[in-house]
Amino acid sequence: MQQNAEIMTPFGIEIDLETGAMPKATNHIKRNASDMRGYYQDADALERLIAAADPLHYEVFEHPVPEVPGHLMYCISKLYPGTVGRECFMTKGHYHTISETAEIYLCLRGEGQMVMKTAAGRFDAKPMRRGMMVYVPPLWAHRSVNTGNEPLVSFCVYPADAGHNYGDIEVEGFPSRVFLIDGEVVIR
Ligand code: PAN
Ligand code: ZN
Numbered sequence: 001m002q003q004n005a006e007i008m009t010p011f012g013i014e015i016d017l018e019t020g021a022m023p024k025a026t027n028h029i030k031r032n033a034s035d036m037r038g039y040y041q042d043a044d045a046l047e048r049l050i051a052a053a054d055p056l057h058y059e060v061f062e063h064p065v066p067e068v069p070g071h072l073m074y075c076i077s078k079l080y081p082g083t084v085g086r087e088c089f090m091t092k093g094h095y096h097t098i099s100e101t102a103e104i105y106l107c108l109r110g111e112g113q114m115v116m117k118t119a120a121g122r123f124d125a126k127p128m129r130r131g132m133m134v135y136v137p138p139l140w141a142h143r144s145v146n147t148g149n150e151p152l153v154s155f156c157v158y159p160a161d162a163g164h165n166y167g168d169i170e171v172e173g174f175p176s177r178v179f180l181i182d183g184e185v186v187i188r
Helices: 043-052 167-172
Strands: 027-032 056-062 072-079 103-109 111-118 123-129 133-136 140-146 152-159 178-181 184-187
Touching: 072 140, 103 123, 103 140, 111 133, 111 184, 140 152, 140 167
Parallel strands: none
Antiparallel strands: 027 056, 056 072, 072 152, 103 133, 103 152, 111 123, 111 140, 178 184
């Protein structure tokens, strides 16, 4: 058998499938409203939110593995509910740096949408709710959006060497946004 990767000792860790809590997570990424400047349509509404409380927007909990081919990175993504104007709280969204890498999101809690786009201009959105698995194929940028009133929690798995390319989405954005208008989810 060919042996390129270093031998790693197997491990198991606990994940609470109701809340997404991963007690052994060692990496904790936090994004507040003030980290989201430039992402929402209503920039003034975002500034008001920042001035009022600068609430926590989303968190990612990771128990890292080596970022080399063959390994699988996995994490819990927890996106809080809320709106900026009428636009639902969302993650920044990204392509993978190695763009030919896919990702699986298994939704554990909450309600939302996974919005996706390709560089060539295709757009798609898939609903997220407990028990839904969204498969993000290679080449699709992805952003999760919370349309509900509790945290949107997902377990994500992707190739550990994939990397995150935020710059292209900062420039291009997504062709559609997700709003809550009179209690209805509107993607436009
Ligand atoms: C997820 C995301 C997580 C946060 O783990 O990184 O939901 O979203 P942003 O990275 O767009 O801020 C993932 O897709 N990893 O590849
Ligand atoms: Zn990703």
